[in-house]
Amino acid sequence: MSKLDVIIFIAYLVGIVLFGSSFYKKNKSASAFTLGNQSIPTWVISLSIFATFVSSISYLALPGQAYLTNWNAFAFSLSIPFASYMAVRFFVPLYRSVNSPSAYTYLENRFGTWAKVYVSVMYLLTQLMRAGTILFLLALMVHTLLNWDMATIIIVTGFSVMLYSLLGGIQAVVWTDAIQAIILILGAVFCIGTLIFAMPEGVGQIFEIAAANDKFSLGSFGTELTSSTFWVVLIYGIFINLQNYGIDQNYIQRYMTSSSEREAKKSALVGGLLYVPVSAMFLFIGTALFSFYQAKSGLLLEGTPADKVFPWFIANQLPVGFTGFLIASVFAAGMSTISTSINSSATVILTDFFKLSDDPENGKKSMMILYSASFLFSFFSIGVAIAMINVQSALDAWWKLASIFSGGMLGLFLLGYVAPKVTGKPAIAGVIVGVLVIGWMSLSPIWFPEWGLEDYASPLHSYLSIVFGTVAIFVVGFLGGNVIHRVRKKVAVNA
Structure with missing residues (x-):
């Protein structure tokens, strides 16, 4: 220059x-x-x-x-x-x-x-x-x-x-x-x-x-x-x-x-x-x-x-x-x-x-x-x-982990917006499952081969981790929330 x-x-x-x-x-x-x-x-x-x-x-x-x-x-x-x-x-x-x-x-x-x-x-x-x-x-x-x-x-x-x-x-x-x-x-x-x-x-x-x-x-x-x-x-x-x-x-x-x-x-x-x-x-x-x-x-x-x-x-x-x-x-x-x-x-x-x-x-x-x-x-x-x-390699790994956890945000928001009957506990369960799905799809292709677990690594493209993670959070939270709602309703009727 x-x-x-x-x-x-x-x-x-x-x-x-x-x-x-x-x-x-x-x-x-x-x-x-x-x-x-x-x-x-x-x-x-x-x-x-x-x-x-x-x-x-x-x-x-x-x-x-x-x-x-x-x-x-x-x-x-x-x-x-x-x-x-x-x-x-x-x-x-x-x-x-x-x-x-x-x-x-x-x-x-x-x-x-x-x-x-x-x-x-x-x-x-x-x-x-x-x-x-x-x-x-x-x-x-x-x-x-x-x-x-x-x-x-x-x-x-x-x-x-x-x-x-x-x-x-x-x-x-x-x-x-x-x-x-x-x-x-x-x-x-x-x-x-x-x-x-x-x-x-x-x-x-x-x-x-x-x-x-x-x-x-x-x-x-x-x-x-x-x-x-x-x-x-x-x-x-x-x-x-x-x-x-x-x-x-x-x-x-x-x-x-x-x-x-x-x-x-x-x-x-x-x-x-x-x-x-x-x-x-x-x-x-x-x-x-x-x-x-x-x-x-x-x-x-x-x-x-x-x-x-x-x-x-x-x-x-x-x-x-x-x-x-x-x-x-x-x-x-x-x-x-x-x-x-x-x-x-x-x-x-x-x-x-x-x-x-x-x-x-x-x-x-x-x-x-x-x-x-x-x-x-x-x-x-x-x-x-x-x-x-x-130490770019270590921070790259940390960045990927941070992205995994932040991937749960959208699913939690959609669950709150679309499913008004869902309360805290089903939402927590949904977030846990969703984060695990995102983590598996993002990290298993990298780490599983080193552990000899190639057959259990995700075959899907990493772009789809947020897609399946968000869906997992919503589905688990929605189903869990509706089950709890029905149980409470039955208990109230029987009482």
């Missing part, structure tokens, strides 16, 4: 921190910190929901996957319209009626404190790992390009995001999300334009080479459940996005920041649907990169991993100045996700574990908890990111 690129990148980072921190004067109460006093424009919340979808992982991973294989990942995007409709039809009205900054107050109302604590803890652990992973990946990219020290990059980035998230609250998060969403979209558009004009024989050559290598395929349309067919990815996307829209604090909190239910529905719909064409842009970048380096094979080092082809293109093929802008756009995707995790996690900690009233005397105490929670979450996520420098 040239000095101009570095200056542009650093200027972006400093500018975002200063802009986000400028909301400090509007952030003097817990309501302002968590809900922005419900005065944030709808278009800003829409872009914030979109930016929550797009992390730096997807910014780099989608082009990498399209470069290596095809457009199979787009099946995931095609599930979003259904999840967006469910949000508008059911989720937004539900959470607006509960009227709590925390998504998990509803589960406490349905099943008791244990449900809220279980889901809240799993959410916090998952967000901690997510923020740490993204910090690590951002640092890895900058280290690769500039050879700066990894730990230093992680610490500076982590505390930069923490600073504006802590000072500006949810208003800083959603407004910076909106800016970062615009930057990352412009960055993707610029990359596509550069690739189109860089092809020796014009834009048609991209499609000719890609079509000859089946790069636009959406994957197999077969019915097997052992590979990532179109249907497996689509079903996986439906369940994951129902979990996002239905139980993820990152999204639910944005429903509550809107000025009305009508505006919240608009934000959920637009923010989700915007991801569909943008994800297609990212996938097209990967396809175009394949065609570009096929046409100009000498420009790419042999053996370059697929997920590093896009960063290589950014660093070596873009004009001076634009490389810094593109690196900033990748950082934009990562920073928006991290800031969201910081604010949402602090909100969950205050709302679910302290439950302070809105009494003015508790105002300072609430703000102190929110500030402390934001700082501690940022501190530990930085620690996770630094640890990943040397």
Whole structure:
């Protein structure tokens, strides 16, 4: 990277921190910190929901996957319209009626404190790992390009995001999300334009080479459940996005920041649907990169991993100045996700574990908890990111375990929403069975062969673990709840 690129990148980072921190004067109460006093424009919340979808992982991973294989990942995007409709039809009205900054107050109302604590803890652990992973990946990219020290990059980035998230609250998060969403979209558009004009024989050559290598395929349309067919990815996307829209604090909190239910529905719909064409842009970048380096094979080092082809293109093929802008756009995707995790996690900690009233005397105490929670979450996520420098394999295993437990969230929510007769004990049994199913499907293909138990490992694709786990929670809880209800009814009649 040239000095101009570095200056542009650093200027972006400093500018975002200063802009986000400028909301400090509007952030003097817990309501302002968590809900922005419900005065944030709808278009800003829409872009914030979109930016929550797009992390730096997807910014780099989608082009990498399209470069290596095809457009199979787009099946995931095609599930979003259904999840967006469910949000508008059911989720937004539900959470607006509960009227709590925390998504998990509803589960406490349905099943008791244990449900809220279980889901809240799993959410916090998952967000901690997510923020740490993204910090690590951002640092890895900058280290690769500039050879700066990894730990230093992680610490500076982590505390930069923490600073504006802590000072500006949810208003800083959603407004910076909106800016970062615009930057990352412009960055993707610029990359596509550069690739189109860089092809020796014009834009048609991209499609000719890609079509000859089946790069636009959406994957197999077969019915097997052992590979990532179109249907497996689509079903996986439906369940994951129902979990996002239905139980993820990152999204639910944005429903509550809107000025009305009508505006919240608009934000959920637009923010989700915007991801569909943008994800297609990212996938097209990967396809175009394949065609570009096929046409100009000498420009790419042999053996370059697929997920590093896009960063290589950014660093070596873009004009001076634009490389810094593109690196900033990748950082934009990562920073928006991290800031969201910081604010949402602090909100969950205050709302679910302290439950302070809105009494003015508790105002300072609430703000102190929110500030402390934001700082501690940022501190530990930085620690996770630094640890990943040397012990990625151990943390990968921990991340998989955290994903297993968080997989029980959607099933528990659906059980509470769809089956009003089900109470706490059947729900607990359902969660236990569901987590065991998810654990078996996710971990048995990895661990069972080492124990000589290959015949007992799950033959199904790991994408389906959340599908079967969610179904198991619902079925066990529903049947158990109805059995208990009938028994109690008979006892009451006989009495």
